[in-house]
Amino acid sequence: MKLVRISSGEEIIGDVTENDNSYIIKNGFILIPGGEGKIAFMPFMPYTKNAKDGLKINKQFVLFVADPLDELVQQIEAQLKPKSTLITPNTDIIV
Numbered sequence: 001m002k003l004v005r006i007s008s009g010e011e012i013i014g015d016v017t018e019n020d021n022s023y024i025i026k027n028g029f030i031l032i033p034g035g036e037g038k039i040a041f042m043p044f045m046p047y048t049k050n051a052k053d054g055l056k057i058n059k060q061f062v063l064f065v066a067d068p069l070d071e072l073v074q075q076i077e078a079q080l081k082p083k084s085t086l087i088t089p090n091t092d093i094i095v
Helices: 070-080
Strands: 002-006 011-018 022-035 038-043 055-058 062-066
Touching: 002 022, 011 070, 022 070, 038 070
Parallel strands: none
Antiparallel strands: 002 011, 002 062, 011 022, 022 038, 022 055
16 A cells, blocks of 8 residues: 555555556545544545556656555445344334
8 A cells, every 4th residue: 555646736545556657546535634633535436437446647747656544544445344233123023
């Protein structure tokens, strides 16, 4: 998992693969300042069909790639884990 800063100012964390001319980011999340030193996450390009498969960003638009803090990686990985489903009780009345 890497942190990528692009020329638009967005910082994206996700699974990053480097090619000759581009970076491909899978399962990307944008970091958003949350106030009081907190950071919020928002999926990167969630309205596209190929966001999970990977979005290509040309290297000319990438300012830097860095290793994120372990705590940040843990929070992102928690977001990617499947959510548990709600189990409803049986509607039969027991007498």
